[in-house]
Amino acid sequence: MRYSDYVDYGKLDPFKKMALEKLSETFGAPKRLGIRVVPESLGEPASLFDFVEYDFMLAFVVEGLGTKNLIAEKMAINEKAHGRRFYEGIGQDVLATAVNELPCVGATPFGYGDEVAVGSSSWFDDRVKAEQFLKSLATGCRIAMVAAPCGETPALCDIISPEAASLSGSAIGLVRPKSRAMWGQGLKGDEIIYGIESSGIHANGITLARKIAENLPEGYFTELPDGKTLGEALLKPTHIYAPLIEDLWEQGVEIRYISNITGHGWRKIMRAKREFTYRISFVPEPPLELSFLQKLGGVSDEEAYQVWNMGVGYCIFSTKEFGEIIASKAERRGLRCYTLGHLVAGERKVVIEPKAITYFH
16 A cells, blocks of 8 residues: 555645745845845745844644544544544644644744634534543643744535534744754754654654544454554544753753654655765664554555654754763653764665665665
């Protein structure tokens, strides 16, 4: 089974490129306020605004959850749910899609605004579901140390299915001092790639996971070898990595680049617009639910590692001397840190040696 049968990045990515081209004429508008769009940040996980007369920038990003909440909806209507709702982690998930992008350009998140777009206002009649979502969002905000003072709840009848909701949001972060801003310019080719563990599938490759799960006799209530249900495992909330990165900056760790392993999976390791080869010599065991789905869905390693995070949610590019500090700070945050590999001069590609996989740019 292939993800491209359902989601075609060959059509999505060109639209993003075209959007940058068509909207580039707007980039000069903030200059009247002494603010400039940082062109080098375009195409990075978040965009940077430089407040020219001051020693700070702001980073801004808009992200959506995708289809993960459909798992919660499908599970709730199953007779085995016994009236349960499954939105306990969804709020943190949608927040994480945005706030995890900000440290990738050197920013510390501080603000967030969510949008719950529904096909029918009756979606809000389920008070338990709504409260679970908002409680989870508040939990995520506490972890990320951000304020969420605004949001929007449009009812988009005839655009969104009446039973569904499109969950998304915007986040803003502070880059101070400006020297912390990064878009790959600091990479030299002598970096170690440190991988920080994921909590599970996070919010990417969900469509493929859903297609496999929904073809199983027990669906999301299929029991995994550890006794949990597949649906519950898939709904584990996404790790929020911003506090760890803040810890590392406070300790003086030299971070030269960060890749959030989201859409495109391990291809994201080579996101920086630089010509390096990323040699991966170690891969951790993937989360049980992902290896389970890979086996049942007949998903090849080549496909799995470019669709799912396979156990690594964040990649930090630094030097060998900071490895122990990164691992120690990660452990204090309850996160495992893996030394995945290193950069070398050469063609822009990711070489996953233990899996005999090469992804070219």
